[in-house]
Amino acid sequence: MNKQEIIVIGAGAAGVMAAITAARNHAKVTILEHTQRFGKKLLATGNGRCNLTNLSQLPEHYRSDNHKFPMQVISQFNEKQTLQFFEEIGIYTKQKLGYVYPYSEQASAVLDLLKLELDRLHINIIYSVSIKEIKKKQRFQILTDTVTYTCDKVIMAMGSKAAPKTGSDGSGYALAKQIGHRIITPLPALVQLRCSGDYFKSLAGVRCEARLRLMIDKKVVVEDKGELQLTDYGISGIPTFQISRYAIRAVEKGKAVSVYIDFIPDKNEKEIISFLYSQIRHDPKKKMEDILIGLFNKKLVPVLLNQANLSGKSLGKELKEVQINRLIQKIKAFEVKVTSYNSFEQAQVCSGGVDTRELFPDTLESLKMPGIYLAGELLDVDGICGGYNLQWAWSSGYVAGKSASMS
Known part of the structure; x- marks a missing residue:
């Protein structure tokens, strides 16, 4: 034979x-x-x-x-x-x-x-x-x-x-x-995403545990959690790679693509608010930028405060409830709009x-x-x-x- x-x-x-x-x-x-x-x-x-x-x-x-x-x-x-x-x-x-x-x-x-x-x-x-x-x-x-x-x-x-x-x-x-x-x-696929936002250059190199929620045309498509890496042009790291396939194919179809970042995925909103108020009670003269450095990378603190329309120099005791809630919203659901993505050269697969x-x-x-x-x-x-x-x-x-x- x-x-x-x-x-x-x-x-x-x-x-x-x-x-x-x-x-x-x-x-x-x-x-x-x-x-x-x-x-x-x-x-x-x-x-x-x-x-x-x-x-x-x-x-x-x-x-x-x-x-x-x-x-x-x-x-x-x-x-x-x-x-x-x-x-x-x-x-x-x-x-x-x-x-x-x-x-x-x-x-x-x-x-x-x-x-x-x-x-x-x-x-x-x-x-x-x-x-x-x-x-x-x-x-x-x-x-x-x-x-x-x-x-x-x-x-x-x-x-x-x-x-x-x-x-x-x-x-x-x-x-x-x-x-x-x-x-x-x-x-x-399995590649970095490029996002709009003039604050990314100041965040380059920041790594943190986060949960990413991908929304396409205002509908949640996929979520992933892991070490997020912030770059001078957008987001990277394994959770970004995991959602990139869906984001990229949606961008190519001209759809509205956003990623909502939860910067403290292991704590709910009530727990974070409780921590903030405990810090304010501990030291009423503590500035907001100092309260947040126990939670976030120092590069991330001014961006979160700025996006919540808050001054880092303002005292925690001076904040109103609506301002605290606005900050929490940025901490738990920070929106970045995906505009593009890195090339085949950086991609692990297609x-x-x-x-x-x-x-x-x-x-x-x-x-x-x-x-x-x-x-x-x-x-x-x-x-x-x-x-x-x-x-x-x-x-x-x-x-x-x-x-x-x-x-």
Whole structure:
């Protein structure tokens, strides 16, 4: 019996997983990679520590226009199977609050052991390959500037447009479109948001625990809590990244987009008012700017007071109830209007991509050109921070690799 010949396009996380899975199923596998090395983006994940997956896998951790699709794929190769796979190739793991890392906390170790597994399975990687077209005759023909490669099946795992320095140049979208797929406009996700407000320059560098509530056309869409980072142009940090997908797609549609920041998420309004009045009673001559420095970064205090139309020099005892309430409103629901967002260069992933309604969810085979399978960030699936985008890569790569080699 002749071995299935499979070409995987793209040597990122999804492509490597697809190649290993197919080769374990006795296929002859070659990877075509357009850069000069593989796994460059993997090296940057988890700030170089490689957040392999997360022990909590729920539908709300993934975003797609086809809402049920991500978990239909994840369920075929879940986080437990992922951990088993990595243990098989020699990676012992540890977890922190559900976030799973290699025990060494080195992404380079993950890359090294994946390469050893590729070598063990005799999977060849051909680098610096620029693909122009995919044709199907009796077999698939993959046309480049110099060589035409032939195979029985193709797995497209070419990434998105996010973090182009790692090799994600968006070329996969053009190839997918060429074979008939619809592309949902790719936009940055897990990225910083740009906001209006002349006070941001004075807030640059401030970090604080906060809850963010995203409102689009005056309706609450999503909330998240964590360490907010204020920049000279707007907001950053993990809670900003988590809501950025929805904010950005709304900005692109011309909708009114605001983020309401709760600067003391663990206390309610009554508790904060009680603290303020206790400080006023303790020292009636205490200025408002001095009362607030026990609560906030010193850079944030004058901005909150100014936005509440209060002077930092005014004495706490002189404030009227309406003024206190106005200050509380700014503390618990500080509105910033989102006007734009940072580029693909700063984005960790993309939202958008190949419309997943044009694939079989149980195999990831193309409905437009049977025999081609698609995986990873090329598809319209993106996860929140915390190992979810890598889990999507492992799961979709596994499903594509298994399906292509078994059919």
